[in-house]
Structures are given as C-alpha cells and as structure tokens.
Amino acid sequence: MxxxxxxxxxxxxxxxxxxxxxxxxxxxxxSSKYFYDKKGDEIFQQIMHMDEYYLTNAELDIFKSNKCEIAKIFSPDKEAFNLIEFGAGDGLKTKILLKELLNHEIPFDYVPVDISQNALDQLNSSLKEEMPNLSFQGIQGDYFEVLSRLKESNGKRNVVLFLGSNIGNFTNEEALAFTSDIGTKLNAGDLLLIGVDLKKDPxxxxxxxxxxxxxxxxxxxxxxxxxxxxxxxxxxxxxxxxxxxxxxxxxxxxxxxxxxxxxxxxxxxxxxxxxxxxxxxxxxxxKYSVKQLHKLARKSGFSIKADLFDTNQYFVDSIWEISP
Ligand SMILES: C[S@@+](CC[C@H](N)C(=O)[O-])C[C@H]1O[C@@H](n2cnc3c(N)ncnc32)[C@H](O)[C@@H]1O
Incomplete structure (x- = not known):
C-alpha cells in the first residue's frame, strides 16, 4: 500500500x-507519454475505433493474415522465449498472436510494458479472462527504464514487440537511439517486431x-x-x-x-x-518509407527477416534480427 x-x-x-x-x-x-492517464486511455480506445484512424485496422489485418507465419518465425522449433511488448495498451492486435502461440502449444512468457498502470490493469484482467493458460507478467514503466532490465532475462530468447507505430513518436535521433539500445540488449537469435505507419496520401x-x-x-x-x-x-x-x-x-x-x-x-x-x-x-x-525503415534497422545493428504489409500497403510490421 x-x-x-x-x-x-x-x-x-x-x-x-x-x-x-x-x-x-x-x-x-x-511529451506525448503523458497523454495516457485513465481518461487518455479511454479516448485512445475511441481513436482506435475511428474510421479515420486507419492504423489500427491496417495492423489488425497484418496480424490476422500472418499470425501463423509470425508464430513460426518467433519459434521455429517450439523453443521457449520471452515475448516483451513495449507500450502494449489494450493488446488488441497482440492477442491474435498470443492465441496463435497458445494454440500451437509454443512455450512463452508474455511481458507487456506500459507507462499507464490503468492500461496494464485492464489488459491484466482481460488476459486472465480470455486466456487463462497464458503465462504473463505486466511491468509499469517508461520503455527506456525497462529497457535496461532486458538483459536480466531468464536465459530464454527475447522477442520484442513494438506495435502501433509507437516508433513514430520519436525524432530520428531518438528512434535510432532506442532501436540501437534494444539491439545492444538482445542476443544472437533474439528478434524485434516493429509496426510502422508508412508515408501515403498526406x-x-x-x-x-x-x-x-x-x-x-x-x-x-x-x-x-x-x-x-x-x-x-x-x-x-x-x-x-x-x-x-x-x-x-x-x-x-x-x-x-x-x-x-x-x-x-x-x-x-x-x-x-x-x-x-x-x-x-x-x-x-x-511516417516512414520502407527504405528509411530498413536504414534504421541496419544502423541499429539489425538485419531484416521479414516485412509484412496490410492489403492497402498503409502499414508494415517488420521483423528484425540481430546481425551476426
Ligand atoms: C499509441 S498507443 C499504442 C498501443 C498498442 N501498442 C497498439 O498498437 O494498439 C501507445 C501506448 O504506449 C504507452 N506509452 C506511451 N509512451 C510510453 C513510454 N514512454 N513508455 C511506456 N509506455 C508508453 C501508452 O500508455 C499506450 O498504451
């Protein structure tokens, strides 16, 4: 207390x-990170359901169409791993992947990280109800603080999710510092899946x-x-x-x-x-072009394993691995 x-x-x-x-x-x-108190979380949910906010549907489309492929890339031999998500929010898209991994009986621990305690509490109770067999542990905090704890993992591989084009909230320099920092905290075989909104009709x-x-x-x-x-x-x-x-x-x-x-x-x-x-x-x-995104990956020490696009090519979920 x-x-x-x-x-x-x-x-x-x-x-x-x-x-x-x-x-x-x-x-x-x-900083936009202060948008997210209880009221801010509620309004963001409304934004996600607006027709104009195409980002959510585009990334949902990618997860629905590619869930099997993503699960295979994350754990080709059903090897155990930690699935760490920065800025998890309500987990709308992630839940599609979580269910897929559970259906394939792939052993993993889900670690959602969010600055909003309210968002984590809601995610916590919805996960308990919807996926009682899921092993998960939420962490409240700023990505940057939690990043420093990544190395202290339990010996399993780490797979990091950064969805919703949250990377877009950073300047070029901040984005490079963030992805490079993730890169230095991951080991060979670890992955980063990053969801990015692409340049399109202004x-x-x-x-x-x-x-x-x-x-x-x-x-x-x-x-x-x-x-x-x-x-x-x-x-x-x-x-x-x-x-x-x-x-x-x-x-x-x-x-x-x-x-x-x-x-x-x-x-x-x-x-x-x-x-x-x-x-x-x-x-x-x-907003990024695919070329800019690939440049960011290479500069921060990753190579690109897969690029998954929605039907309209509005958005990309790009899977990166540490360059050997
Ligand atoms: C735009 S929402 C996206 C939510 C989810 N990833 C999605 O794609 O639907 C951003 C989320 O990141 C969280 N967030 C924003 N800045 C953060 C920070 N610096 N550290 C940790 N979480 C943050 C917010 O609380 C919010 O839940």
Missing part, C-alpha cells in the same frame, strides 16, 4: 518536473489526427486537463486549439495546442506566459 503511494508520488514528481521544464523551453513542449494521414468529431482534439485537451487535475494547473481549455500538421517531406505529423489569446497559466506556483497563437508541441507521429 505504502509502496504504491510512494510510486505515485515519484511518478507525479517526474510529471511535474517534465511539464515545468517543457513549458519553460523556448518552444513549449510536453490528406489521409492528417485526417487520422484531425477527425471531424474532435476525438483527437479531445485527446490533446486531456493533457491540459490532466495537468489541472494532477498538478493543480489552471489551464482554461477553451483558450487552446488543437492544431495538427503533416509535412510529407519530413514525414512528420505534429500535434500542437495553440493558445488563442495572450495569457498566463500557473502550475505549482510557476507562471507561464503565452503569446497569442503560441504553441505547445504535444506529439510527433512520424
């Missing part, structure tokens, strides 16, 4: 210090982050609401506007919240001045 309260206090301290630092920067910014991409019903806008506003709720901020949400943009040259889809008036906002006794139309950068969702 005390341990849980202590963990919450540490988490809130980190949240507060990141928000104060981000809003003091020349270009105001807050209008289709932008609509996924700017739906007419305003669900993606609400997802962004919840970040300010969360600061008000958890850090005692006084953001007036009505004075901020959701502003996503997509640049086909860089492949970066960026979300920002714009202050539509000049104003001051107070958080934890610190005052932040906003000029009219000044932005808080909240999220980057970078």
């Amino acid at each position: 005390f341990e849980t309260i202590e963990k919450e206090v540490v988490k809130n301290k980190q949240f507060l210090s990141d928000v104060l630092k981000g809003l003091s920067a020349e270009t105001k910014h807050i 209008r289709k991409i932008l609509l996924a982050y700017n739906d007419p019903k305003g669900i993606t806008a609400e997802f962004n506003y919840n970040l300010l609401r969360r600061i008000n709720r958890e850090l005692g901020g006084n953001f007036n949400i009505d004075t901020f506007e959701h502003h996503p943009t997509y640049d086909p040259v860089t492949g970066e889809c960026k979300s920002a919240l714009l202050s539509n008036i000049e104003q001051e906002v107070v958080i934890d006794d610190e005052t932040f001045h906003f000029a009219q139309w000044e932005a808080i950068h909240t999220e980057i969702s970078r």
Whole structure:
C-alpha cells in the first residue's frame, strides 16, 4: 500500500518536473507519454475505433493474415522465449498472436510494458479472462527504464514487440537511439517486431489526427486537463486549439495546442506566459518509407527477416534480427 503511494508520488514528481521544464523551453513542449492517464486511455480506445484512424485496422489485418507465419518465425522449433511488448495498451492486435502461440502449444512468457498502470490493469484482467493458460507478467514503466532490465532475462530468447507505430513518436535521433539500445540488449537469435505507419496520401494521414468529431482534439485537451487535475494547473481549455500538421517531406505529423489569446497559466506556483497563437508541441507521429525503415534497422545493428504489409500497403510490421 505504502509502496504504491510512494510510486505515485515519484511518478507525479517526474510529471511535474517534465511539464515545468517543457513549458519553460523556448518552444513549449510536453511529451506525448503523458497523454495516457485513465481518461487518455479511454479516448485512445475511441481513436482506435475511428474510421479515420486507419492504423489500427491496417495492423489488425497484418496480424490476422500472418499470425501463423509470425508464430513460426518467433519459434521455429517450439523453443521457449520471452515475448516483451513495449507500450502494449489494450493488446488488441497482440492477442491474435498470443492465441496463435497458445494454440500451437509454443512455450512463452508474455511481458507487456506500459507507462499507464490503468492500461496494464485492464489488459491484466482481460488476459486472465480470455486466456487463462497464458503465462504473463505486466511491468509499469517508461520503455527506456525497462529497457535496461532486458538483459536480466531468464536465459530464454527475447522477442520484442513494438506495435502501433509507437516508433513514430520519436525524432530520428531518438528512434535510432532506442532501436540501437534494444539491439545492444538482445542476443544472437533474439528478434524485434516493429509496426510502422508508412508515408501515403498526406490528406489521409492528417485526417487520422484531425477527425471531424474532435476525438483527437479531445485527446490533446486531456493533457491540459490532466495537468489541472494532477498538478493543480489552471489551464482554461477553451483558450487552446488543437492544431495538427503533416509535412510529407519530413514525414512528420505534429500535434500542437495553440493558445488563442495572450495569457498566463500557473502550475505549482510557476507562471507561464503565452503569446497569442503560441504553441505547445504535444506529439510527433512520424511516417516512414520502407527504405528509411530498413536504414534504421541496419544502423541499429539489425538485419531484416521479414516485412509484412496490410492489403492497402498503409502499414508494415517488420521483423528484425540481430546481425551476426
Ligand atoms: C499509441 S498507443 C499504442 C498501443 C498498442 N501498442 C497498439 O498498437 O494498439 C501507445 C501506448 O504506449 C504507452 N506509452 C506511451 N509512451 C510510453 C513510454 N514512454 N513508455 C511506456 N509506455 C508508453 C501508452 O500508455 C499506450 O498504451
């Protein structure tokens, strides 16, 4: 009980210090990892079910059509392994693969990692109900913290999943640092399956982050609401506007919240001045070409074992192995 309260206090301290630092920067910014509190998780579920958010259906299509092939690549001789998933969320797509592995009686332990305790709790109870024979152990934390523990595995091979184009939330440098770091923590024979949204019609991409019903806008506003709720901020949400943009040259889809008036906002006794139309950068969702993705794989020490595409070629799940 005390341990849980202590963990919450540490988490809130980190949240507060990141928000104060981000809003003091020349270009105001807050990390997208703070989108995911209980309310944020709920809104993200709605986003996943929106027609405009094609990413979910595309990756579902890949998992449904290729579950058998993926299971074979992960464990050709039914050898035991750890299946570690970074940013597992509700596990919608992963569950297709988990069921396939169980059906083939392949021995594995599932380790979902997520920053949101709420997402993990929900995944936990749904897995217990839907797959009572599954061996799993969720870990709450930031990918980067948990990454350092990868080497302490139980002697079994590690297979890492990073779905939903979460890699797109990193800048080029961060993406390379992340995949390289995973590479150094894996051993020969270990694998990384990475789900990536591909460059396509810019209008289709932008609509996924700017739906007419305003669900993606609400997802962004919840970040300010969360600061008000958890850090005692006084953001007036009505004075901020959701502003996503997509640049086909860089492949970066960026979300920002714009202050539509000049104003001051107070958080934890610190005052932040906003000029009219000044932005808080909240999220980057970078789109890749297959060529860029393969370059990332090679630069971070992997070779490509398979590329699995959806019917529309919107998305790729690329399976990488450590280069010998
Ligand atoms: C865009 S959702 C994708 C969920 C799932 N992978 C999918 O494809 O449907 C991102 C998930 O990653 C988690 N997440 C975001 N940033 C994280 C971080 N830095 N460390 C750990 N989890 C993170 C969120 O809580 C959320 O559940």
